[in-house]
Amino acid sequence: QVQLVESGGGLVQAGGSLRLSCAASGGTFNLYNMAWFRQAPGKEREFVGGIRSNGHSGYYKDGILGRFTISRDNAKNTVYLQMNSLKPEDTALYYCAADLVRYGVLGTSYEYWGQGSQITVSS
Numbered sequence: 001q002v003q004l005v006e007s008g009g010g011l012v013q014a015g016g017s018l019r020l021s022c023a024a025s026g027g028t029f030n031l032y033n034m035a036w037f038r039q040a041p042g043k044e045r046e047f048v049g050g051i052r053s054n055g056h057s058g059y060y061k062d063g064i065l066g067r068f069t070i071s072r073d074n075a076k077n078t079v080y081l082q083m084n085s086l087k088p089e090d091t092a093l094y095y096c097a098a099d100l101v102r103y104g105v106l107g108t109s110y111e112y113w114g115q116g117s118q119i120t121v122s123s
Contacts, residue, residue, distance in 0.1 A: 002027040002112040009117030011084055014077040016018060020081040022096030022119055029077040030055075033103035035079045035110060038092035038119075048094070049081065053077045061105070084119045093118050 012078060025075040026031070035050035049070040051058040058070035069082040094117050097110035 004114035006096050006114045006117035017084045022079045024077045030074040032098040034079040036099045037095045040092040081084045088121045088123045091121050
């Protein structure tokens, strides 16, 4: 059983940057495929970015590449989401997700989820 705890959310002005962290415990972190999702009020949850257990370069939702970067530090059992050039439409609750076998852009691929961290981008 893996526990995921997100941190680093907050309020930022448009054009600013934030870095989200997701600390994992209870499992062998370097075996897990990780991902970030987000859900804005009144909208469905959507994939933001993912990174495989092998830690190679991440993959992203269309339009995110170049602004957001996902990375992981297996020594710290942590996955990160660096967000630059933030826009008001990036405002959402951001979730970290993990799965031992599956990966990809679908939320149903991930077994473990954090509680979420709120990002609010003001215009």
